[in-house]
Amino acid sequence: MILAGLLIVLWLNFFIFGVVMGKPLTFAYAESSIKVGLTVLPANPIEKTEKISPDSENQKSLSDLRASVFRLISPIENNADQNSAQTSDSERTILKKSIITFSGKAIYPNSEVLLEVKSDPFLTSVISDSQGNWTWTNWCHPLENGEHWLEASNIAPFELSGKRDIFIQRFKFFIKNRIDDKVVDQLALEKAVPFNKLDGVGNGLRLGNSEDVYLFNLSLLNKKEYNPGDDLSLQLLFNPLGKISNKEARVEYEIYGADENGATGQLISKLEDQIELSENQAFLKKIKLQEEISGGDYFIKVLVFSGGNKYVQSVKFRINPKVLIQIGETKIEQEKFSKIIVWNILVVVGLAILVLLLIIFEYRQLFMLDLVGPGTLKNRHYFS
Amino acid sequence: MKIYFALFIAFFILGTASVFASMSSPNYVIQSDAVDIGGASGASSGFRSEDTIGELASGDSASTAYRLRAGYQSMQEVYLALSAPSDVTMSPTIPGVSGGIGNGSVFWTVTTDNLAGYSFYVRAGATPALVSSGNPSAFFDDYTPTASPDYAWQVDSTKAEFGFTPEGADIVQKFRDNGVSCNAGTFDTPDACWYNFIASDPGELIARSAVSNHPTGVATTVKVEAQSNTSHLQEEGTYQATITVTALAN
Numbered sequence: 001m002i003l004a005g006l007l008i009v010l011w012l013n014f015f016i017f018g019v020v021m022g023k024p025l026t027f028a029y030a031e032s033s034i035k036v037g038l039t040v041l042p043a044n045p046i047e048k049t050e051k052i053s054p055d056s057e058n059q060k061s062l063s064d065l066r067a068s069v070f071r072l073i074s075p076i077e078n079n080a081d082q083n084s085a086q087t088s089d090s091e092r093t094i095l096k097k098s099i100i101t102f103s104g105k106a107i108y109p110n111s112e113v114l115l116e117v118k119s120d121p122f123l124t125s126v127i128s129d130s131q132g133n134w135t136w137t138n139w140c141h142p143l144e145n146g147e148h149w150l151e152a153s154n155i156a157p158f159e160l161s162g163k164r165d166i167f168i169q170r171f172k173f174f175i176k177n178r179i180d181d182k183v184v185d186q187l188a189l190e191k192a193v194p195f196n197k198l199d200g201v202g203n204g205l206r207l208g209n210s211e212d213v214y215l216f217n218l219s220l221l222n223k224k225e226y227n228p229g230d231d232l233s234l235q236l237l238f239n240p241l242g243k244i245s246n247k248e249a250r251v252e253y254e255i256y257g258a259d260e261n262g263a264t265g266q267l268i269s270k271l272e273d274q275i276e277l278s279e280n281q282a283f284l285k286k287i288k289l290q291e292e293i294s295g296g297d298y299f300i301k302v303l304v305f306s307g308g309n310k311y312v313q314s315v316k317f318r319i320n321p322k323v324l325i326q327i328g329e330t331k332i333e334q335e336k337f338s339k340i341i342v343w344n345i346l347v348v349v350g351l352a353i354l355v356l357l358l359i360i361f362e363y364r365q366l367f368m369l370d371l372v373g374p375g376t377l378k379n380r381h382y383f384s
Numbered sequence: 385m386k387i388y389f390a391l392f393i394a395f396f397i398l399g400t401a402s403v404f405a406s407m408s409s410p411n412y413v414i415q416s417d418a419v420d421i422g423g424a425s426g427a428s429s430g431f432r433s434e435d436t437i438g439e440l441a442s443g444d445s446a447s448t449a450y451r452l453r454a455g456y457q458s459m460q461e462v463y464l465a466l467s468a469p470s471d472v473t474m475s476p477t478i479p480g481v482s483g484g485i486g487n488g489s490v491f492w493t494v495t496t497d498n499l500a501g502y503s504f505y506v507r508a509g510a511t512p513a514l515v516s517s518g519n520p521s522a523f524f525d526d527y528t529p530t531a532s533p534d535y536a537w538q539v540d541s542t543k544a545e546f547g548f549t550p551e552g553a554d555i556v557q558k559f560r561d562n563g564v565s566c567n568a569g570t571f572d573t574p575d576a577c578w579y580n581f582i583a584s585d586p587g588e589l590i591a592r593s594a595v596s597n598h599p600t601g602v603a604t605t606v607k608v609e610a611q612s613n614t615s616h617l618q619e620e621g622t623y624q625a626t627i628t629v630t631a632l633a634n
Contacts, residue, residue: 028498028633030466034490035624037473038514038524038610042620043480257481257617268481268617292620294479338476 044269045255045298045319047229047288052251052273055235055282070155070241071163072206093173093192097185098142103135104189106154107167112215114153114241116200119146122310123201125215128154137184139314140256140265140301145178152189153202155215155241168202170194201309205242212246212307214277215239218315221284225318228293232317234285236302238277246307247278253285258297258316265299277306295321462633463598464496474610480620483544483612490608491552492629494591495601500634501594504554504604507587509626514546514610522619524610526580533559533566533579537609544612546625547578550590552604559590575607586630594634 106113106128113134115124120143128134149172156165171192204210221233236251251273256265275283297318304311325332332340421438442455453461474486496502508526516522527547530538539545550559551572559577562569566577582588591604606627612618 028462028464028496030464030494030631031628032466032468032492033509033626033628034469035471036488036490036514036608036627037471038486038623039473039477040516040612040618040620040623041477041479043617044620045481266481266615266617294481296479296482298481 041294042290042292043257045289045293046269046271047290049271049288050286052236052275052283052285054280055284058235058237058282059280069163069208070166070206072203073165073167093171093187095173095175095185095187096177096179097183098144098175098178098180099138100143100185100187101135101137102150102187102189103133104152104169106132106134108132108154108156111157112155112239114155114202114213114215116151116153116202117143118149118200120144120148122312123213123216124312125217127217137314138312139316140254140267140299141312141314142180143175145175147172147174149173150189150192151198151200151202153200153205166202166206168198168200168206170198170200208242210241211243212309213241214304214306214309214311215241216304216311216313218302218313220315220317224316225320226289227320228289228295228322229291230289232287232289234287234300234302234315236275236283236285236304238281238283238304240277240281244277244307247276249275249277249304249306251275251285252303252305254301254303256299256301258299265297289319292322293319295319462496462498464494464498464502464631464633465601466495466629466631467491467493467601467603472608474608478610478612478618480612480618483614483616483618485609485611487607487609489605490627491603491605492631493601493603494554494631495598496631496633497596497598498633499596501592501596503589503632503634504591505587505630505632506548506550506581506590506606507585507628507630508581508583509628511583512546513581513583513625513627514623515625516619516621517624518621519619522621522623524612524618524623527578529579531565531567533577535561535565535576537575537578537611539611539613541613541615544610544616544618546608546610547580548606548608548627549575549578550604550606552591552602554591554593554602554604556589556592578609581625581627586632587628592634 102115104113109128109130109132111128111132113126113128115126115136116122117124117138122141124136126134126136149170151168151170154167154169156167158164169189171189171194173187173192201210201213205213215238217237217239219235219237221235226232234253238249253269253271253273254267255269257268258265273285295318297316299314299316301312301314321336323332324337420436423434423436426433426435436455439455445452445454469490469492472488472490474488476484476486478484478486492504494502494504512523512526514524524544524546527534527539527545528543529547533549537547551574553572555572558567559572559579560566560569561571561573561576563571563573579588590606591602593602606629608625608627610623
């Protein structure tokens with residue numbers, strides 16, 4: 001009975017723990033841990049910045065700048081029908097991209113063109129070339145879906161009879177079903193719908209009631225290609241038109257990493273400054289780039305807020321990949337060097353395999369046949 | 385009375401034998417069993433013991449060619465070895481702005497003489513797995529497969545993710561493919577069938593075998609990949625994940 005009882009207990013033990021609970025009867029196991037590492041290079045290209053300062057070499061006092069009187073020379077008629085929002089789709093200039101290269105023709109070569117864009121109201125300016133052509137792109141400042149208009153005021157570079165001529169064109173366009181596919185749209189203003197109602201800043205200048213209006217230009221001094229660790233000098237130029245009532249301005253800098261098409265990018269860094277426009281019209285902003293920054297294209301967009309107006313300008317610059325080795329004119333960049341090393345290793349391994357195969361092919365008989373020793377022929381009864 | 389007693393004994397012996405003979409399921413196989421009169425498991429903080437009593441002819445025997453370990457407890461000794469690879473650094477480095485893909489691979493060889501084979505699991509030390517060493521708030525999301533798993537690696541343009549794919553002769557059906565999708569077919573297409581790491585013990589089952597592979601062992605490669613996509617900004621720094629694998633005798 002005792003034996004039977006033990007067997008029952010044993011059976012139940014195996015049944016319950018082995019079958020019902022699924023407890024394994026072997027406990028062998030082994031564990032191994034490793035660390036997986038990855039390095040991400042800095043996104044922000046800025047190492048440090050210096051506070052914006054007056055650009056003494058390009059300085060003129062604002063009080064020295066002449067408050068011009070402007071004379072409108074473009075033929076404008078207030079046409080209620082054309083100003084109406086009832087324009088049919090077939091008459092509309094419809095775009096599908098948020099980044100647009102605007103282009104037009106100024107009546108004066110090498111002259112200033114003040115651009116005002118609404119519905120997101122901002123001002124910017126561009127200088128026409130020797131043929132009077134100008135282009136401007138709202139890099140990194142995308143426009144939303146909906147109705148927009150652009151007023152281009154071409155200002156004569158000289159005065160006639162104490163007045164500067166101002167030629168104003170206004171165009172309406174629409175952005176519909178916006179696609180951000182990183183492709184820049186084109187809008188030649190002569191192809192856009194003319195919009196004859198004038199109530200923008202340009203017309204305000206003509207009437208003498210626009211205040212704190214500047215031709216704002218932005219440029220990178222000396223060069224547009226930099227190496228990691230370089231200093232980048234940004235020049236901001238303000239050329240006042242008309243009256244100045246507010247002398248303080250807030251400056252915002254936004255740095256964008258350009259995408260692979262270079263059309264636009266994503267915000268990676270933001271800075272801010274306050275400037276006084278009372279005595280200065282040219283400013284320098286110095287930015288030191290980081291040493292460990294990935295190469296590529298970048299944009300810097302500058303927004304200036306002064307007297308209720310917003311100014312937008314962007315410039316594109318390039319940071320060259322870090323050079324690891326330079327022999328004369330030949331530069332080997334860090335990323336290329338890694339690839340070169342990998343390919344070299346592959347080639348060397350390939351060659352080694354090839355040499356090994358040749359050796360095996362050459363001496364294959366040694367592997368297949370026995371060596372003929374001193375007694376071999378005798379053992380094979382050749383002399384019997 | 386003696387006859388009834390003998391039948392009673394025989395019933396349970398046969399019953400036990402029949403139960404033991406069928407003791408296998410997708411989760412375990414009992415390789416051997418014995419009928420004896422007692423035994424138990426015991427454990428302390430430093431030791432663990434398993435004992436039986438009443439076995440006949442148990443003990444070690446050996447010749448030049450063979451070694452015998454007779455007896456239930458002796459036979460339960462299973463050899464299971466796992467290789468210990470070095471740490472992995474994924475390459476190339478990823479530019480924080482434009483993004484990119486870094487990848488690496490590591491393999492473990494499991495060797496076991498267990499007749500029922502082994503199971504091989506992989507897990508991460510934390511969720512998310514790949515975290516910046518200097519800033520715990522910066523990390524790569526764990527891979528989010530749209531299928532289970534994804535045949536091709538794919539990361540949303542606004543995201544940064546980290547995942548893996550196993551390769552080897554013993555990988556489980558979940559990571560096999562038919563050239564188009566995973567968990568189908570019998571292929572082990574290189575760089576296909578991507579999945580996320582989990583942190584719970586024992587981890588994701590990636591390989592399994594039902595036979596002994598002693599003495600050669602079988603290698604299972606774990607390929608890891610991290611991508612910061614073009615519309616995502618990944619904070620600079622050195623990111624690290626702890627990957628642990630567990631080999632269990634079946």
